[in-house]
Amino acid sequence: MSNTEQLVKGNTPMLILSLLAEKPMHGYAIAKEIERRTADLLRFREGTLYPTLHEMEQRGWIQGSWETTDGGRERKVYSITPQGLQELQRQQHAWQRFRNAVEAVIGRKPSQSSEGGIEPCTT
Amino acid sequence: MSNTEQLVKGNTPMLILSLLAEKPMHGYAIAKEIERRTADLLRFREGTLYPTLHEMEQRGWIQGSWETTDGGRERKVYSITPQGLQELQRQQHAWQRFRNAVEAVIGRKPSQSSEGGIEPCTT
DNA sequence: GGCTAATACCTCGCTTTCCGATGTATCTGA
DNA sequence: TCAGATACATCGGAAAGCGAGGTATTAGCC
Numbered sequence: 001m002s003n004t005e006q007l008v009k010g011n012t013p014m015l016i017l018s019l020l021a022e023k024p025m026h027g028y029a030i031a032k033e034i035e036r037r038t039a040d041l042l043r044f045r046e047g048t049l050y051p052t053l054h055e056m057e058q059r060g061w062i063q064g065s066w067e068t069t070d071g072g073r074e075r076k077v078y079s080i081t082p083q084g085l086q087e088l089q090r091q092q093h094a095w096q097r098f099r100n101a102v103e104a105v106i107g108r109k110p111s112q113s114s115e116g117g118i119e120p121c122t123t
Numbered sequence: 124m125s126n127t128e129q130l131v132k133g134n135t136p137m138l139i140l141s142l143l144a145e146k147p148m149h150g151y152a153i154a155k156e157i158e159r160r161t162a163d164l165l166r167f168r169e170g171t172l173y174p175t176l177h178e179m180e181q182r183g184w185i186q187g188s189w190e191t192t193d194g195g196r197e198r199k200v201y202s203i204t205p206q207g208l209q210e211l212q213r214q215q216h217a218w219q220r221f222r223n224a225v226e227a228v229i230g231r232k233p234s235q236s237s238e239g240g241i242e243p244c245t246t
Numbered sequence: 247g248g249c250t251a252a253t254a255c256c257t258c259g260c261t262t263t264c265c266g267a268t269g270t271a272t273c274t275g276a
Numbered sequence: 277t278c279a280g281a282t283a284c285a286t287c288g289g290a291a292a293g294c295g296a297g298g299t300a301t302t303a304g305c306c
Contacts, residue, residue: 015225
């Protein structure tokens with residue numbers, strides 16, 4: 001299967017990588033930040049989030065280290081690795097290609113011209 | 124589960140509805156048209172396409188009728204129904220919300236750097 | 247006539263993905 | 277003391293997608 005198709009369902013890692021590219025975060029904070037930025041539209045359930053984080057660490061995209069807060073609570077803070085940054089770029093390009101492909105089919109022109117976009121052939 | 128999450132994986136119907144909103148088509152032609160418009164980036168496999176068409180017909184979004192070509196080959200031509208048109212609108216709105224949500228997370232506008240910019244912590 | 251490739255439909259069963267449910271443990275504020 | 281938030285984790289079932297297989301016709305080639 002091509003990567004692009006995989007993207008459709010597998011964009012959880014891309015979103016996580018995007019956040020970690022800004023600053024290191026722990027799992028719970030990642031979930032909350034996603035909800036905050038998308039006004040609860042996107043949401044990472046725990047059953048998805050933690051297994052995904054583990055897999056991403058296995059792949060070498062992120063690196064986790066246990067820390068203890070002042071309160072004494074333990075948490076695992078993840079940082080993005082150089083490979084993770086590379087992967088992020090790759091996935092973001094794939095996302096753009098996918099988005100453009102969808103919009104080529106549904107025939108919707110990118111009204112926000114902030115990214116000098118595809119010139120739709122207006123019929 | 125909210126509709127928006129479902130969209131990620133379930134956008135096959137939206138793409139089909141979009142094409143049928145333009146003109147009636149049969150299954151094989153739908154698959155070819157998707158490939159053409161997206162330069163082979165998106166592709167409907169037969170194992171996905173036909174079951175999806177059947178389900179959409181069941182739901183009343185599309186309506187199929189058997190036709191015979193000059194050559195004598197039979198094919199089932201689908202048209203979009205009024206309910207299908209409504210559903211298309213609903214799904215396209217959901218797609219836009221989803222797209223905006225993703226881009227709110229991955230921060231595709233490099234102009235606004237939230238906290239001192241996207242500075243990858245090189246370990 | 248025999249062969250391949252394209253057109254055109256269909257279903258079965260496997261794999262992958264996702265997530266609800268559940269469990270553990272700590273801290274905070276009422 | 278007790279509810280609710282924080283914070284981690286796993287398991288098993290459900291759903292989506294698709295490869296593989298099947299049927300049948302037409303077109304082009306030698």
